[in-house]
Amino acid sequence: MRTGHTVPTLTPAMIAIWVAFATVPLWIEKVGLYQYLGVEILIFATYALAYNLVLGHSGLPSFGHGAFFGLGAYGFGLAQLNLVPDLWFCLGAAVVVASAGGAIVAAFISHRRGIYYSLLTIAFGQVFWFIAIKSHAITGGEDGLLKIARLPVRLGVATFDLTHNISLFYFVLAVFVAVSLLLWRLVHSPFGRILKAIKQNETRARFVGYDVWRYKAAVLVLSAGLSGLAGGLFAMAQSSAFPDVMSLHYSGYIVMMTLVGGGLVTFWGPVLGAIVFLLARDVIGAFTTGWMLWFGLLFVALVIYKPEGLGGMFLRPARRKPAGAK
Amino acid sequence: MALFEAHELHLRFGDRVVLEDISLSFEAGRLSGIMGPNGAGKTTCFNVLTGRYRPDRGRVLFDGADITGRSPQAIARMGIARSFQLMNLFDEFTAFENVAIALPQTRRRGADAVGQAYGDAALVAEAHDILGTVGLGQRADQIAKSLPYGERRALEIAVALACRPKLLFLDEPTAGLGSDGRARLADLVRRLKGQVTLVVIEHDMEFLFSLADDISVIHWGQVIAQGSPAELRTNPWVKNSNLGKLA
Numbered sequence: 001m002r003t004g005h006t007v008p009t010l011t012p013a014m015i016a017i018w019v020a021f022a023t024v025p026l027w028i029e030k031v032g033l034y035q036y037l038g039v040e041i042l043i044f045a046t047y048a049l050a051y052n053l054v055l056g057h058s059g060l061p062s063f064g065h066g067a068f069f070g071l072g073a074y075g076f077g078l079a080q081l082n083l084v085p086d087l088w089f090c091l092g093a094a095v096v097v098a099s100a101g102g103a104i105v106a107a108f109i110s111h112r113r114g115i116y117y118s119l120l121t122i123a124f125g126q127v128f129w130f131i132a133i134k135s136h137a138i139t140g141g142e143d144g145l146l147k148i149a150r151l152p153v154r155l156g157v158a159t160f161d162l163t164h165n166i167s168l169f170y171f172v173l174a175v176f177v178a179v180s181l182l183l184w185r186l187v188h189s190p191f192g193r194i195l196k197a198i199k200q201n202e203t204r205a206r207f208v209g210y211d212v213w214r215y216k217a218a219v220l221v222l223s224a225g226l227s228g229l230a231g232g233l234f235a236m237a238q239s240s241a242f243p244d245v246m247s248l249h250y251s252g253y254i255v256m257m258t259l260v261g262g263g264l265v266t267f268w269g270p271v272l273g274a275i276v277f278l279l280a281r282d283v284i285g286a287f288t289t290g291w292m293l294w295f296g297l298l299f300v301a302l303v304i305y306k307p308e309g310l311g312g313m314f315l316r317p318a319r320r321k322p323a324g325a326k
Numbered sequence: 327m328a329l330f331e332a333h334e335l336h337l338r339f340g341d342r343v344v345l346e347d348i349s350l351s352f353e354a355g356r357l358s359g360i361m362g363p364n365g366a367g368k369t370t371c372f373n374v375l376t377g378r379y380r381p382d383r384g385r386v387l388f389d390g391a392d393i394t395g396r397s398p399q400a401i402a403r404m405g406i407a408r409s410f411q412l413m414n415l416f417d418e419f420t421a422f423e424n425v426a427i428a429l430p431q432t433r434r435r436g437a438d439a440v441g442q443a444y445g446d447a448a449l450v451a452e453a454h455d456i457l458g459t460v461g462l463g464q465r466a467d468q469i470a471k472s473l474p475y476g477e478r479r480a481l482e483i484a485v486a487l488a489c490r491p492k493l494l495f496l497d498e499p500t501a502g503l504g505s506d507g508r509a510r511l512a513d514l515v516r517r518l519k520g521q522v523t524l525v526v527i528e529h530d531m532e533f534l535f536s537l538a539d540d541i542s543v544i545h546w547g548q549v550i551a552q553g554s555p556a557e558l559r560t561n562p563w564v565k566n567s568n569l570g571k572l573a
Contacts, residue, residue, distance in 0.1 A: 006445045007442065007443075182440075185440045186440065188443055189439045189441050190436055190438045190441065191436060191437060191439040192443065194432070196416075197419070200416045201414060201416050204414045205416075206397070207376070207402055207408060208428035208488070208489050209402035209403045209430070209433050211399050
């Protein structure tokens with residue numbers, strides 16, 4: 001960040017990405033893909049942006065984030081089936097349940113960093129996954145929570161139906177726009193810059209007066225809540241919630257999306273990663289069931305040769321020259 | 327009453343006693359030096375005084391308040407800042423942002439998750455002012471890790487100054503500097519003297535004896551001599567040690 005610079009709330013890149021997404025339903029079927037893929041991509045792009053708040057922006061290697069996505073999915077489904085079948089209420093429930101899960105985990109791990117932090121997130125992720133599988137009476141166990149409806153959007157003066165994939169796509173796009181805007185502001189706010197400082201040097205941050213534990217806990221809760229929001233949308237999109245999304249390998253997917261996309265160096269990298277990941281699943285998956293092998297090889301190659309990811313190759317802002325450089 | 331007092335601090339790591347009944351006091355507005363050979367316990371002492379380690383026994387008082395065992399962040403917020411023997415900066419930040427993030431104004435807005443981090447003109451001006459004080463006014467936009475070593479040392483002090491401390495601990499500020507760098511740093515410390523109470527650990531005896539109002543010598547985890555530079559030059563222990571030859 002340059003001296004005294006304020007960061008604009010809306011940027012040309014941001015608007016271009018939103019507009020590009022808005023055109024997807026117009027052409028996605030013409031290129032041989034399908035409308036639901038667009039919905040999935042937006043949900044996972046939202047999830048990846050939320051996840052990158054901890055990994056890329058705060059340097060906290062969470063490998064159990066699927067738990068929060070799953071908690072959001074179950075929160076949405078259970079709220080709809082047992083409490084009030086209202087979209088806003090159910091999405092709120094998804095955020096609250098996932099945030100509560102994040103708060104529990106944060107309370108136990110925020111004093112840790114590095115490998116110990118990672119291991120604890122994996123352990124807690126497995127605990128939540130295990131609970132989801134074993135609590136058959138609540139979650140449906142391995143059979144999952146079925147018959148989750150795509151609730152209509154009630155705006156007081158008007159109501160929009162989301163049963164069609166195109167209308168759901170535009171609703172999810174609206175959520176994506178709101179979340180990306182919120183996160184863009186957050187990473188350039190005092191809170192966001194303090195997280196960045198903690199990422200670089202926890203000791204120094206502590207010795208200039210920051211309560212590092214609180215910031216690490218707060219960012220995990222926030223990221224968990226937004227991941228839960230994506231999970232709630234996912235439950236609605238697929239009309240069900242399964243424990244799979246809480247498993248370790250699903251948690252690994254979001255890490256891969258974020259790193260392949262270049263979340264460590266660019267804000268929009270995770271979005272690119274989600275697009276590449278889901279396209280690889282469907283396009284390579286059309287030729288071979290072993291698509292993950294090829295995507296895995298891409299992941300390995302990027303980690304070795306371009307650790308800044310695809311975003312680092314294509315989206316990274318030009319580095320400015322040091323003062324005095326020619 | 328002294329601004330800062332440490333009474334009979336004791337610390338052991340396992341079987342090894344690293345600080346043994348250390349008592350120190352630093353008067354407001356003065357520059358106090360701490361010297362001693364490698365491994366004497368000087369940095370460990372700093373770490374206890376600034377909250378990194380909790381002493382096994384003893385008390386630390388700052389401005390009349392007992393701060394023994396308080397966290398580094400609590401101590402920093404009370405007005406004690408420090409630099410480190412090994413460089414401790416926010417390496418990916420610019421020099422400006424290293425300073426701006428340490429300012430109390432940024433800290434007070436730490437819960438603001440939507441506002442501009444550095445939109446406040448007064449904050450920007452203050453950060454530039456501090457960078458100017460340490461001679462880095464022209465380096466504001468340069469990434470910290472790309473700065474030359476001597477300027478990184480100066481930036482360390484700028485980050486500590488940004489905390490607006492009443493008391494500033496400097497741990498071997500000239501470590502690794504050449505003669506020009508040492509001279510520039512001595513000049514900076516001389517300018518800071520009087521503006522803020524300073525406590526400096528230093529191996530460079532010429533540097534310390536020319537600047538300090540009083541010096542404590544630590545060896546084997548104990549304070550073995552205290553006094554003004556002139557008194558220490560005649561101290562029998564200091565005279566008979568390597569430190570004495572340097573002094």
